[in-house]
Amino acid sequence: xxxxxxxxxxxxxxxxxxxxxxxxxxxxxxxxxxxxxxxxxxxxxxxxxxxxxxxxxxxxxxxxxxxxxxxxxxxxxxxxxxxxxxxxxxxxxxxxxxxxxxxxxxxxxxxxxxxxxxxxxxxxxxxxxxxxxxxxxxxxxxxxxxxxxxxxxxxxxxxxxxxxxxxxxxxxxxxxxxxxxxxxxxxxxxxxxxxxxxxxxxxxxxxxxxxxxxxxxxxxxxxxxxxxxxxxxxxxxxxxxxxxxxxxxxxxxxxxxxxxxxxxxxxxxxxxxxxxxxxxxxxxxxxxxxxxxxxxxxxxxxxxxxxxxxxxxxxxxxxxxxxxxxxxxxxxxxxxxxxxxxxxxxxxxxxxxxxxxxxxxxxxxxxxxxxxxxxxxxxxxxxxxxxxxxxxxxxxxxxxxxxxxxxxxxxxxxxxxxxxxxxxxxxxxxxxxxxxxxxxxxxxxxxxxxxxxxxxxxxxxxxxxxxxxxxxxxxxxxxxxxxxxxxxxxxxxxxxxxxxxxxxxxxxxxxxxxxxxxxxxxxxxxxxxxxxxxxxxxxxxxxxxxxxxxxxxxxxxxxxxxxxxxxxxxxxxxxxxxxxxxxxxxxxxxxxxxxxxxxxxxxxxxxxxxxxxxxxxxxxxxxxxxxxxxxxxxxxxxxxxxxxxxxxxxxxxxxxxxxxxxxxxxxxxxx
Numbered sequence: 001x002x003x004x005x006x007x008x009x010x011x012x013x014x015x016x017x018x019x020x021x022x023x024x025x026x027x028x029x030x031x032x033x034x035x036x037x038x039x040x041x042x043x044x045x046x047x048x049x050x051x052x053x054x055x056x057x058x059x060x061x062x063x064x065x066x067x068x069x070x071x072x073x074x075x076x077x078x079x080x081x082x083x084x085x086x087x088x089x090x091x092x093x094x095x096x097x098x099x100x101x102x103x104x105x106x107x108x109x110x111x112x113x114x115x116x117x118x119x120x121x122x123x124x125x126x127x128x129x130x131x132x133x134x135x136x137x138x139x140x141x142x143x144x145x146x147x148x149x150x151x152x153x154x155x156x157x158x159x160x161x162x163x164x165x166x167x168x169x170x171x172x173x174x175x176x177x178x179x180x181x182x183x184x185x186x187x188x189x190x191x192x193x194x195x196x197x198x199x200x201x202x203x204x205x206x207x208x209x210x211x212x213x214x215x216x217x218x219x220x221x222x223x224x225x226x227x228x229x230x231x232x233x234x235x236x237x238x239x240x241x242x243x244x245x246x247x248x249x250x251x252x253x254x255x256x257x258x259x260x261x262x263x264x265x266x267x268x269x270x271x272x273x274x275x276x277x278x279x280x281x282x283x284x285x286x287x288x289x290x291x292x293x294x295x296x297x298x299x300x301x302x303x304x305x306x307x308x309x310x311x312x313x314x315x316x317x318x319x320x321x322x323x324x325x326x327x328x329x330x331x332x333x334x335x336x337x338x339x340x341x342x343x344x345x346x347x348x349x350x351x352x353x354x355x356x357x358x359x360x361x362x363x364x365x366x367x368x369x370x371x372x373x374x375x376x377x378x379x380x381x382x383x384x385x386x387x388x389x390x391x392x393x394x395x396x397x398x399x400x401x402x403x404x405x406x407x408x409x410x411x412x413x414x415x416x417x418x419x420x421x422x423x424x425x426x427x428x429x430x431x432x433x434x435x436x437x438x439x440x441x442x443x444x445x446x447x448x449x450x451x452x453x454x455x456x457x458x459x460x461x462x463x464x465x466x467x468x469x470x471x472x473x474x475x476x477x478x479x480x481x482x483x484x485x486x487x488x489x490x491x492x493x494x495x496x497x498x499x500x501x502x503x504x505x506x507x508x509x510x511x512x513x514x515x516x517x518x519x520x521x522x523x524x525x526x527x528x529x530x531x532x533x534x535x536x537x538x539x540x541x542x543x544x545x546x547x548x549x550x551x552x553x554x555x556x557x558x559x560x561x562x563x564x565x566x567x568x569x570x571x572x573x574x575x576x577x578x579x580x581x582x583x584x585x586x587x588x589x590x591x592x593x594x595x596x597x598x599x600x601x602x603x604x605x606x607x608x609x610x611x612x613x614x615x616x617x618x619x620x621x622x623x624x625x626x627x628x629x630x631x632x633x634x635x636x637x638x639x640x641x642x643x644x645x646x647x648x649x650x651x652x653x654x655x656x657x658x659x660x661x662x663x664x665x666x667x668x669x670x671x
Contacts, residue, residue, distance in 0.1 A: 001107075001110060001111070001112050002110065002111050002112070003111075003112045003113075003114065004111060004112070004113045004114070004214075004215035005113075005114055005115075005215060006113050006114065006115045006212065006213055006214055006215045006216075007115075007215075007216075008115075008212035008213075008216060009115050009209075009212045009213065010115070010116060010118075011118045012118060013104060013115050013116070013117055013118055014042075014044075014117065014118055014119045014120070014121055015102070015104065015117055015119070015120045015121070016044070016092070016121055016123055017095060017120070017121065017122045017123065018090075018123050019090075019123060019124060019125065033047040033048060033049055033087060034046075034047040034195070034198075035047070035195070035196040035197075035198050036193040036194060036195045036196060037193070037194050037196055038188075038191045038192075038193060038194070039194060040191055041188055041191060042092075042094060042119045042121065043091070043092055043093075043188075044091075044092040044121055044123070045089060045090070045091055045092070045126070045193070046089070046090045046123065047087055047088075047089050047090075048087060048088055048089075048090065049086060049087050050062075050085065050086050050087055050088055052084055052086050059084070061085075062084045062085040062086070063083065063084055063085075065080075065085045065129070065133075066079075066080040066082075066083050066084050066085050067083070068133040068136070068137075069129045069130075069132050069133045069136070070083070070136075071136055071140075079129055079132065088125060088126075089125070089126040089128070089129075090123040090124065090125060090126060091123070091124060091125075091126040092121035092122060092123050092124075093121070093122055093124065094119065094120070094121060094122075095120040095121065095122045096120050099117050099118070099119055099120050100116070102116070102117045102120065103115055103116050103117060104117060104213065106213045106214060108214065113213060113214045113215050115212075115213050258288075261273075262289075262290060266289070266293070266297060266298070266301055267301045267304070269289060270285070270289075270298065270301045270302055270305060271301075271304075271305045271319065273285065273288060273289075274302070274305050274306050274313065274315040274319070275305075275315055275319055275320065277315075278314065278315050278320075278376045278377065279309075279312055279313070279314050279315075279376070279377050279389055279390055280312065280313055281311070281312050281313070281390060281393050281396070282298075282299075282302070282312075282313060282393070282396050283393075283395075283396075285298065285302065285313065286298060299400070299403060303403070303406075303407075305319050306319075307345060307407065307410065307411070308403065308404065308407035309345055309348050309349050309377070309388070310348065310349065310352075310388055310390070310392045310393070311392050311393030311394060311395075311396045311397045312390045312393050312396075314345055314348075314376075314377050315376075317337070317338035317339075317341040317342050317345070318334075318338050320341070320376075321334040321337045321338050321341070322334060323335075327366075327369050329366055329368035329369055329372075330365070330366040330368070330369060332365065332366075332369065336365070337365075337369060339363070339417075339418070339421055340359075340363035340365045340369065340370070340373060341373045341376070342414055342418065343359065343362060343363055343418055343422065344359055344370075344373045344374060344377070345377065346411060346414055346415060346418060347359070348377060348378070348388050349411055352387055352388055353381075353384060353385045353386065353387055354374065354378065354385060354386045355385045355386070356370060356371070356374060356385070356386060359373070359374070362422050362424070363422070374386045377389060538578050539578045539579065539583075540591070542577075542578055542579050543579065543583060543587070543588070543591050544591055544594070544595055546566065546569055546579075547562075547588075547591050547592055547595050547597075548595050550562070550565055551592075551595065551597055551618075551619075551620040552620065552623065555619060555620050555623070555631070556600075556617065556618070556619045556620075556635075557617075557618055557619075558613065558614050558615075558616060558617055558618075559585070559588075559589065559613040559614075559616040559618070560611060560613035560614045560616075562588065562592070562618070563585075563588070563613065566583070566588065589616075589618075592618050593618075596620065596621055596622055597618045597619060597620050597621060598618070598619060598621045598635075599616065599617065599618055600617045600618070600619050600635050600638060600639050601617075601639055602615075602617050602638055602639060602642050603639075603640070603641060603642055604642050605642070619631075619635050621635075627668065627669055629656075629657055630653055630657060630661070630665075630669045631669060633652060633653055633656045633657065634649065634653070634669055634670070637649060637652055646666075646670075649666070649670070650666050653666065653669070
């Protein structure tokens with residue numbers, strides 16, 4: 001479809017949006033009585049006739065409105081000369097402030113002609129006649145009250161008049177007056193109305209004007225807007241908007257975009273970055289400053305606003321706490337805060353870890369200030385203290401030994417000052433042995449961790465094998481009939497769920513050093529479920545106590561969930577507990593059945609994705625409460641079907657128990 005731009009009605013074409021038409025009014029040629037417009041404000045008033053002969057028109061109401069507005073007398077100033085509300089006024093308001101992207105389109109013979117709109121106006125009924133009726137009513141009341149007054153009263157008494165001279169208006173007062181609503185209303189009222197003549201839809205003048213909606217010339221010379229290069233056409237579609245740049249929200253004072261940052265001098269860029277980040281490796285700083293930045297200049301600037309701690313740059317205290325400022329928590333002056341923060345930074349040059357209580361005891365500052373210092377450069381670790389937040393930057397230390405040496409000298413001077421101010425003891429000056437052994441933490445990759453774990457497992461396996469050989473020799477001396485081959489001895493393994501393994505972790509710090517369910521420091525008499533002496537009874541008692549307490553809380557459990565709870569129970573036990581001797585799946589299931597529980601053979605669907613351990617369901621058959629019978633009926637129902645409707649359960653409970661259970665009791669049993 002060819003598209004043409006019609007220019008004949010440019011800046012003259014308006015779109016009127018009329019309200020929904022009542023049954024007594026039709027927006028046709030006859031009803032438009034008059035029209036007027038204020039071009040600057042794009043405000044229109046239309047006076048339209050109402051069909052008083054329409055059966056939907058209420059004549060008595062129309063007469064009442066005309067009487068209230070005009071009264072009994074009729075003259076040229078009357079709003080309704082026919083003593084009947086036979087017309088209505090519509091006033092416009094702008095539907096959109098920017099109509100540059102809207103156009104009126106006419107399609108004809110395979111061509112689309114577009115005319116840009118100059119305005120979109122919504123017409124709404126005007127009720128100014130009600131104001132006129134109120135004014136008439138007040139005039140009549142005033143006339144009635146003043147009709148009985150005498151002529152003597154009509155003569156006004158002589159009154160003293162006070163003359164006041166207005167003060168000269170200031171510029172600020174004038175701006176407030178110009179921006180006031182009253183002034184704007186007055187300015188709008190001053191614009192004169194331009195009266196228009198309305199031509200009907202079928203009028204010859206209308207048909208003539210309608211032809212201007214079509215482009216007059218189809219030649220390419222007159223459609224220069226469509227003869228553009230791709231880049232020019234793209235700029236026309238998406239022009240650079242000046243208003244959008246002005247309307248951008250103002251960023252907070254503590255926020256600076258990278259584009260704005262790079263317009264500043266290098267020293268200011270580094271200072272702002274360090275003040276916001278507080279701790280940063282040199283490589284990260286260079287990446288933020290952009291490509292092409294001279295590293296020598298950066299090193300010269302960074303030393304003015306930061307200090308080197310473990311190969312990383314930490315912002316100086318006087319940058320964060322300028323002179324003549326104070327703590328927001330305690331009101332301590334900036335000089336004291338700088339000394340306290342320098343002490344924390346100096347401690348991190350000695351150790352990876354810092355204890356908060358030690359810092360507070362030396363600096364004598366409030367806990368909030370000390371916490372702020374530590375949060376600037378470290379991370380809290382439970383039961384350990386505060387660890388420096390970044391790893392030791394060995395690359396920077398190797399590449400720039402001169403910078404490291406200069407920073408070391410600066411720290412020696414700071415240390416001398418701190419010794420005088422805080423009267424530091426030797427224990428504060430010497431780093432801990434454990435920390436001194438490793439100047440920086442080792443970064444271990446995932447592959448290295450796996451290889452270390454495998455080596456540790458082999459080492460533990462060798463120790464276990466030696467202990468087994470020793471046990472074999474002792475058993476031979478005690479009982480010659482019991483002969484065991486070391487090669488046949490192995491830890492009992494049973495298939496367990498992938499999600500809920502019974503074996504505990506082999507890494508340090510997990511389950512108190514347990515390896516394959518056995519504590520490495522204890523004897524290995526518990527292989528294959530055989531426990532020495534009275535350990536069997538003790539393990540059985542502990543296991544029975546766990547199973548009983550668990551089922552009294554849960555009532556129904558799958559084997560998978562029970563194993564998960566048992567692993568959590570093991571993790572909470574102290575080292576050397578009897579349950580670490582190795583509990584197999586069979587022992588756990590036998591103990592469940594011995595404690596009064598039963599296995600419920602729930603007929604799960606064959607296509608279920610559940611693991612075998614999740615399909616084994618165990619339930620406490622007798623809990624000793626009032627709901628034992630109801631619970632047993634419910635379990636028998638689920639042994640026949642894995643999904644049952646609530647009404648079926650309620651009916652079955654009522655039949656088996658011989659009593660009608662209410663909703664709360666059924667909910668309790670189901671829960």
